[in-house]
Amino acid sequence: MRKRTFLASVATAAALALTPVAALADGHSEKYNLLPGKPFEGTKLNILSVVTPQFDGLMLRDAEFTELTGIETEWTFIPFGSLQEKINAEGIAANGTFDVVNYLDSWGPPNAHWLTRIDDLMARDGISMDRYPAAFARSAQFEGETLGFPLRAHPxxxxxxxxxxxxxxxxxxxxxxxxxxxxxxxxxxxxxxxxxxxxxxxxxxxxxxxxxxxxxxxxxxxxxxxxxxxxxxxxxxxxxxxxxxxxxxxxxxxxxxxxxxxxxxxxxxxxxxxxxxxxxxxxxxxxxxxxxxxxxxxxxxxxxxxxxxxxxAISMPFSISSYSENQDAAWEFLKWLSNPEMDKANAVEREVGGKTIVNNVVTHISSLQDEAVNAANDGIQAAAWDSLQQSDIMPQIPxxxxxxxxxxxxxxxxxxxxxxxxxxxxxxxxxxxxxxxxxxxx
CATH class of the missing domain: 3.40.190.10 (Periplasmic binding protein-like II)
Known part of the structure; x- marks a missing residue:
């Protein structure tokens, strides 16, 4: 099963990587560099996430993603204390129950065999890990390859x-x-x-x-x-x-x-x-x-x-499960979820969908240095940016x-x-x- 799923994953990634870059650049949606024409309309993605107001704020905004792509989402929130056991169980089950998973960075290496590498997709769509502080970027990588985006990260x-x-x-x-x-x-x-x-x-x-x-x-x-x-x-x-x-x-x-x-x-x-x-x-x-x-x-x-x-420094990346049958749609979701505009809005706006959200966590360098973000959060991002100049992460080995x-x-x-x-x-x-x-x- 793992071999068949892996081969399907590689074939999908290869097909996407072969799509002409110029055509993609001309035809992407206006927002977030999403693919045009809603090619995955009707797909439903299952997302596994830790419980936190930050991700509540993202979840409450995902109607925009569905409107742009036709892709629906279903979020499952797990308390941090139970998340590692859940991630381990997903890796063992190998059934693709969740298309996108959220985990602590140090759990990435032992689970790397079932997390999809996204470097080719980032190159195709013009996304660089340089948008994150170096420690945050390293926390979402394993053996020189990128496993996901560090969407929740902390100094x-x-x-x-x-x-x-x-x-x-x-x-x-x-x-x-x-x-x-x-x-x-x-x-x-x-x-x-x-x-x-x-x-x-x-x-x-x-x-x-x-x-x-x-x-x-x-x-x-x-x-x-x-x-x-x-x-x-x-x-x-x-x-x-x-x-x-x-x-x-x-x-x-x-x-x-x-x-x-x-x-x-x-x-x-x-x-x-x-x-x-x-x-x-x-x-x-x-x-x-x-x-x-x-x-x-x-x-x-x-x-x-x-x-x-x-x-x-620590992070909790989001990654695509290689066991998922919806990896293309999941990549569209990660692009939307990780965009800099979302990062900033989620730390500035205090009400989303009628619910109060208080969150100061951002992960993009642009947000850490943003005057509006700092003004809304008493300058804690500036203090964090200073802290991150000399930060490192735990060893990334299985x-x-x-x-x-x-x-x-x-x-x-x-x-x-x-x-x-x-x-x-x-x-x-x-x-x-x-x-x-x-x-x-x-």
């Missing part, structure tokens, strides 16, 4: 209580200093909400990797072996863990916290600082979810470590989920009081066994 920012912290932290040393001052002046509020829990989604690596990269260390060496147990990597990890075990400036529940718990702690006024994805901003002052007002919430770039700032789980477990044990050097060295040895078994190292 990291440090959010803080403006009413409690007059000068936001610029370094992690500042975080510790401010934290200790807050413990004296506001003992009922924890200085910093972190998330050390080994949750299965490797969230406790998200801040740790800032320390690792800034120290000049990395996850893998050039020969593919684990690199985090180097002297620089071990010291960086010790300093990350020390925020909780030595300095005591983290929320005491940080060992049990996942990212959502840390965000709740900040929103409920129980923690004064939180390093987290930029999308969380609107929720931090939403009266339906937070006790804070907008005037109390500030944001800055991520703190530096040892004089260097290098941050982790073995990363298994290796990342090993790392995540070690970080959780270290935060609970375990020996950092022993745990991280043992994790490196276990990871090398995984990579050797996979043939990535000798």
């Amino acid at each position: 990291q920012l440090m959010f803080y209580r403006k009413d409690l912290i007059p000068e936001p932290p610029q370094t992690w040393e500042d975080v510790v200093r401010i934290g200790k001052e807050l413990q004296e002046t506001n003992p009922d509020i924890s200085p910093l909400a972190l998330y050390y829990n080994n949750d299965g989604n490797r969230q406790n690596l998200f801040i740790w990797i800032n320390f690792l990269w800034a120290a000049g260390a990395d996850i893998f060496n050039e020969d593919g072996t684990a690199a985090w147990a180097s002297p620089e990597g071990l010291q960086a990890t010790k300093d990350y863990i020390a925020l909780h075990t030595e300095h005591g400036v983290t929320n005491p529940n940080s060992l049990a916290f996942v990212e959502q718990d840390a965000r709740q702690s900040f929103m409920q006024g129980n923690s004064a600082m939180i390093p987290v994805w930029w999308w969380a901003y609107s929720g931090f002052y939403n009266p339906d979810s937070s006790t804070l007002t907008k005037d109390q919430v500030g944001f800055v770039g991520m703190p530096s470590y040892q004089g260097t700032t290098k941050t982790y 073995e990363w989920p298994e290796v990342g789980d090993i790392l995540s477990a070690a970080i959780a044990e270290a935060a609970a009081g375990g020996d950092v050097e022993e745990l991280m060295t043992a994790a490196a040895e276990r990871a090398d066994k995984v990579l050797r078994r996979a043939g990535r190292i000798e």
Whole structure:
């Protein structure tokens, strides 16, 4: 079945790639470079997406897509905590239930065998991944090929209580200093909400990797072996863990916290600082979810470590399933869904189809630098653009989920009081066994 589906996919892509470029350029629809004449009218696409207001806003606009193309859409929204299991099940079933799927970037490599490459289609239709920040673009690619578009993507920012912290932290040393001052002046509020829990989604690596990269260390060496147990990597990890075990400036529940718990702690006024994805901003002052007002919430770039700032960026691309029988129509949908006009409108307009949508997530460089987008969102895109200048992504290899789980477990044990050097060295040895078994190292 997989072979037949793959061959059909290749044949479709080849046929489209052979369509004369000049004819396409002359005949495309006026909007979004869609094909003329509604060639896929009557097709129905099934889209699998994570639950988020950003994608609610896109879904509520898709009547325009149907009007332009005659293609109908059916969206299925899945909470993030259940999405990875759903994506894995789709790959195993190989039945094309969903034509377009949404996933976390680090899940792309292990599922790349059933995600359609779109480089030839982009070249045909004049679309370049250069419209995205470099880290976002890389997050939707695997082994030099493009799997989809990073339509939901996040830089990291440090959010803080403006009413409690007059000068936001610029370094992690500042975080510790401010934290200790807050413990004296506001003992009922924890200085910093972190998330050390080994949750299965490797969230406790998200801040740790800032320390690792800034120290000049990395996850893998050039020969593919684990690199985090180097002297620089071990010291960086010790300093990350020390925020909780030595300095005591983290929320005491940080060992049990996942990212959502840390965000709740900040929103409920129980923690004064939180390093987290930029999308969380609107929720931090939403009266339906937070006790804070907008005037109390500030944001800055991520703190530096040892004089260097290098941050982790993440994305959730949309890709076409190679098992889909509607790949041509799905490509039209991706073109419409990913266009820069949509990106901007979805971050500026606050009501779509009679529903309130509050979303600050954009992924195009043009939107990040757009004055109207920044004006509508308190300048958070400009702060994000600065953060993205020195951002990178998790390793894009099929073995990363298994290796990342090993790392995540070690970080959780270290935060609970375990020996950092022993745990991280043992994790490196276990990871090398995984990579050797996979043939990535000798």
